[in-house]
Amino acid sequence: xxxxxxxxxxxxxxxxxxxxxxxxxxxxxxxxxxxxxxxxxxxxxxxxxxxxxxxxxxxxxxxxxxxxxxxxxxxxxxxxxxxxxxxxxxxxxxxxxxxxxxxxxxxxxxxxxxxxxxxxxxxxxxxxxxxxxxxxxxxxxxxxxxxxxxxxxxxxxxxxxxxxxxxxxxxxxxxxxxxxxxxxxxxxxxxxxxxxxxxxxxxxxxxxxxxxxxxxxxxxxxxxxxxxxxxxxxxxxxxxxxxxxxxxxxxxxxxxxxxxxxxxxxxxxxxxxxxxxxxxxxxxxxxxxxxxxxxxxxxxxxxxxxxxxxxxxxxxxxxxxxxxxxxxxxxxxxxxxxxxxxxxxxxxxxxxxxxxxxxxxxxxxxxxx
Ligand SMILES: [Zn+2]
Numbered sequence: 001x002x003x004x005x006x007x008x009x010x011x012x013x014x015x016x017x018x019x020x021x022x023x024x025x026x027x028x029x030x031x032x033x034x035x036x037x038x039x040x041x042x043x044x045x046x047x048x049x050x051x052x053x054x055x056x057x058x059x060x061x062x063x064x065x066x067x068x069x070x071x072x073x074x075x076x077x078x079x080x081x082x083x084x085x086x087x088x089x090x091x092x093x094x095x096x097x098x099x100x101x102x103x104x105x106x107x108x109x110x111x112x113x114x115x116x117x118x119x120x121x122x123x124x125x126x127x128x129x130x131x132x133x134x135x136x137x138x139x140x141x142x143x144x145x146x147x148x149x150x151x152x153x154x155x156x157x158x159x160x161x162x163x164x165x166x167x168x169x170x171x172x173x174x175x176x177x178x179x180x181x182x183x184x185x186x187x188x189x190x191x192x193x194x195x196x197x198x199x200x201x202x203x204x205x206x207x208x209x210x211x212x213x214x215x216x217x218x219x220x221x222x223x224x225x226x227x228x229x230x231x232x233x234x235x236x237x238x239x240x241x242x243x244x245x246x247x248x249x250x251x252x253x254x255x256x257x258x259x260x261x262x263x264x265x266x267x268x269x270x271x272x273x274x275x276x277x278x279x280x281x282x283x284x285x286x287x288x289x290x291x292x293x294x295x296x297x298x299x300x301x302x303x304x305x306x307x308x309x310x311x312x313x314x315x316x317x318x319x320x321x322x323x324x325x326x327x328x329x330x331x332x333x334x335x336x337x338x339x340x341x342x343x344x345x346x347x348x349x350x351x352x353x354x355x356x357x358x359x360x361x362x363x364x365x366x367x368x369x
Contacts, residue, residue, distance in 0.1 A: 001179035001206045003238050007348045011257040014347040019085040019137040020177045024052045026259040029336040034060050036080040039267055040329040049330055050337025055262045058130050059091020063113045067133045075135030088136035090127045096145040124168040132175045141169040143183040148215050155187035159196040179206035190228050197232040207238035214244045230256045251356045254343050270328035273317040276335040280363045289314040302334035
């Protein structure tokens with residue numbers, strides 16, 4: 001993996017990430033294809049919407065179809081016929097969100113798979129093995145994801161475990177055509193965030209992710225933590241803010257030097273009729289759109305907005321037609337890729353703060369997570 005800067009505008013960075021299956025221009029949004037496919041969007045649509053890299057989930061793929069199937073095809077790229085870079089999330093976040101069915105100790109985590117009730121044991125080494133079989137371009141370490149609201153003592157114990165697991169992950173990762181990212185944690189205390197960021201970034205990872213943010217806290221808290229973390233991040237490695245797909249927060253993150261983001265929300269929202277527009281989010285299911293002949297977003301240049309009316313998509317989504325969900329999904333993905341494309345251009349022209357201000361002025365109703 002190589003990472004180089006093309007331009008900077010204060011802390012915001014426009015960079016280029018060279019991976020085994022292609023080159024990614026940053027800042028970048030990564031759509032989520034948990035099971036090896038972005039829901040309601042065929043691969044060519046995912047790419048046409050502007051995706052340069054997709055995310056898949058090692059935990060879900062390990063449960064189904066299983067490593068024996070994926071390895072018999074020669075890896076996830078071959079199995080799913082993906083020809084662009086793939087990042088695999090370790091599944092830590094999903095496992096720890098099973099709460100009642102999770103037992104964690106210093107060596108690893110035991111959990112019951114929600115799909116079939118079978119019991120599994122994940123250690124940092126096991127998670128490396130899984131992702132090396134999957135063959136993603138970027139693998140993520142196993143980290144402990146704390147639920148918000150934990151006290152300082154619990155947070156300290158947890159971040160120590162995450163640091164230990166990061167060391168073990170580095171030792172057991174051997175694929176040199178696969179980049180490996182460490183994940184910083186540390187809850188919602190400035191000091192614990194600083195400890196975790198310092199410990200994780202002192203290790204020779206290819207890039208660094210920020211975990212455990214945007215998990216239900218308010219925007220002010222997210223930005224306060226982000227400021228602390230970003231001030232300690234190495235300049236020469238890519239920085240990945242996990243689980244963020246809100247346009248406003250994406251721009252705040254880019255302004256602070258974040259290079260990569262992912263979120264399941266834009267595609268999940270679309271399936272329920274919630275779409276991004278240049279003037280905030282709208283819910284196309286509302287009856288006010290039944291006779292509306294305008295596109296989802298009059299300022300959007302995507303092929304859905306060039307060809308279909310709000311009235312038609314309103315009808316399809318109300319009738320639970322897959323085509324309606326597909327059209328809304330395509331638009332939402334295009335909207336975020338287009339936002340990042342404009343952000344890259346603005347950084348290149350050193351006009352990011354003006355671009356951000358204009359975008360915020362246009363938006364009067366922000367998407368809520
Ligand atoms: Zn559109």
